[in-house]
Amino acid sequence: MKYLKHLFGTVLFVAVAGTSYGCNLKATEPMSTTLIAKSIVDKPAKQYVKIALLLDTSNSMDGLINQAKAQLWDIVNEFTHAKCGNDRSSRPSLQIALYEYGNDNLSSNEGYIRQVIGFSDDLDEISEKLFSLTTNGGEEYCGEVIQTSLKQLDWGKNADDLKMIFIAGNEPFTQGKLNYKDAAYNAKEKDVVVNTIFCGNYEQGISTMWKNGATITGGDYMAIDHNRQVVHIATPYDDVIIRLNSQLNNTYISYGSLGRQKKAMQSEQDNNAVAMEAAVAVKRSVSKSSRMYKNSQWDLVDAIEDDEEILSELKEEELPQELQGKSENEIKTYVDAKKAEREKIQKEIQELNAKREAYIAKNQKEETGELENALLSAIKAQASKKNYTWDK
Missing domain, CATH: 3.40.50.410 (von Willebrand factor, type A domain)
Known part of the structure; x- marks a missing residue:
C-alpha cells in the first residue's frame, strides 16, 4: 500500500x-514567586x-x-x-x-x-x-x-x-x-x-x-x-548514504548485558531495510543520523552524553573487550573520539539527504x-x- x-x-x-x-x-496571568x-x-x-x-x-x-x-x-x-x-x-x-x-x-x-x-x-x-x-x-x-x-x-x-x-x-x-x-x-x-x-x-x-x-x-x-x-525514486546520493551508514555503525560502543544483542539488532534492521529496497535503507540511514535515534541503554557514546557518571558505575565485564583494562580517562578519550566521528558522519548524511530530497522533488512524476x-x-x-x- x-x-x-x-x-x-x-x-x-x-x-x-x-x-x-x-x-x-x-499565555497566563502573572504569578507570585511562590x-x-x-x-x-x-x-x-x-x-x-x-x-x-x-x-x-x-x-x-x-x-x-x-x-x-x-x-x-x-x-x-x-x-x-x-x-x-x-x-x-x-x-x-x-x-x-x-x-x-x-x-x-x-x-x-x-x-x-x-x-x-x-x-x-x-x-x-x-x-x-x-x-x-x-x-x-x-x-x-x-x-x-x-x-x-x-x-x-x-x-x-x-x-x-x-x-x-x-x-x-x-x-x-x-x-x-x-x-x-x-x-x-x-x-x-x-x-x-x-x-x-x-x-x-x-x-x-x-x-x-x-x-x-x-x-x-x-x-x-x-x-x-x-x-x-x-514508488521509490532512486537518487545519485543513495549509495554514498548507505556506505556512510556502515561507517556510522562502527561508532557505536556496546556495553552491559544488552549491548551485544542490541548492536546485532541494529545490523539486522539495516539488513531488513536493504532487503525491502535500497531506498528504504537510505531512509533508515537518514533516521540514524537524526536526534530521533538514541541508544543510551546499550551504546556508551549516547549513555555518557546523558550521564557522565556511568563510567564509574560500570563493571569491567560490562565493557566491550577493547576497553577492558583501560583507565577511566582512556575510555573517555576513546568515547570522545567515536562521538566526534559519529557527528561528522551524521552531518555528511544530513547534507547528502538535503540534496537527495531536492533531487526527488525535481523528479517526482506524481x-x-x-x-x-x-x-x-x-x-x-x-x-x-x-x-x-x-x-x-
Whole structure:
C-alpha cells in the first residue's frame, strides 16, 4: 500500500527527542514567586507524544504490513522537526506501541489481539517488531483492541501529552462483543484521540462505522488502497548514504548485558531495510543520523552524553573487550573520539539527504496523494491543540 507511510507519518509526525517543558505554553496571568516555584516543581520532567498503532494482520492485510515495514523510516525523518511552541530547543519525547489483531494465530481468549510492543522509544526494536508480523485470517474486533490498548498501556495523566490511537483494518468496525462506542468513549475520557484508517472504499468505511469510531473522540477517518505499491525514486546520493551508514555503525560502543544483542539488532534492521529496497535503507540511514535515534541503554557514546557518571558505575565485564583494562580517562578519550566521528558522519548524511530530497522533488512524476495531505493535516490539527509546531 503506497500510503501506509501516511499512517505512520500521521502516527509519528509529532515526535522527536526529549524536553524538560510541556508544549502547551499558553499565555497566563502573572504569578507570585511562590506559585511560579510550585509550578516548576509540579511540572513533569518530560512531555510525551504517545502513539498506539493497532494493525489488522488478517490474510487480506499483507499489503498493509509490507508497507508499514517499507515506510517507517522516511516517516520518522519527517518527525525530527516537531517542537513545542516556538522554542526550538523544546522537543517532545516520542513513545510508540504496536498491537496486532484479527489473526487466527492469536488467542481466541484474548479476542485475537496481541500487544507486540508497549510504549517504546527504541526505533530498532519497533522496526524489529514490525518485521516479525505475519498475516493469517481471523476475526477483527476493533472495539476490543482499542479497549485493550487503553487498559494495558500507561497513557499517563499529563494533560499536555498528545495521546493518539491509529487503527487500520478492512472489516466492519462493529465486530466483536465489545461495542466500539464504549471503547471510543473510554478513549475520550482518557484524552486519547482515535484515528481510523479503513483499507478499502471510502463510502464502505463510513457505512461500516469506521468514520463514527473516529468522530466520537474528535479523531480523523481515512480510507486507503492498502495494496497500492510504493514508488521509490532512486537518487545519485543513495549509495554514498548507505556506505556512510556502515561507517556510522562502527561508532557505536556496546556495553552491559544488552549491548551485544542490541548492536546485532541494529545490523539486522539495516539488513531488513536493504532487503525491502535500497531506498528504504537510505531512509533508515537518514533516521540514524537524526536526534530521533538514541541508544543510551546499550551504546556508551549516547549513555555518557546523558550521564557522565556511568563510567564509574560500570563493571569491567560490562565493557566491550577493547576497553577492558583501560583507565577511566582512556575510555573517555576513546568515547570522545567515536562521538566526534559519529557527528561528522551524521552531518555528511544530513547534507547528502538535503540534496537527495531536492533531487526527488525535481523528479517526482506524481503527487504523493491526497491521503498524505489529509493525514498530515489531521495530525497537525490535533497536535496544534497541544501547541506543537514544526521547523519546516
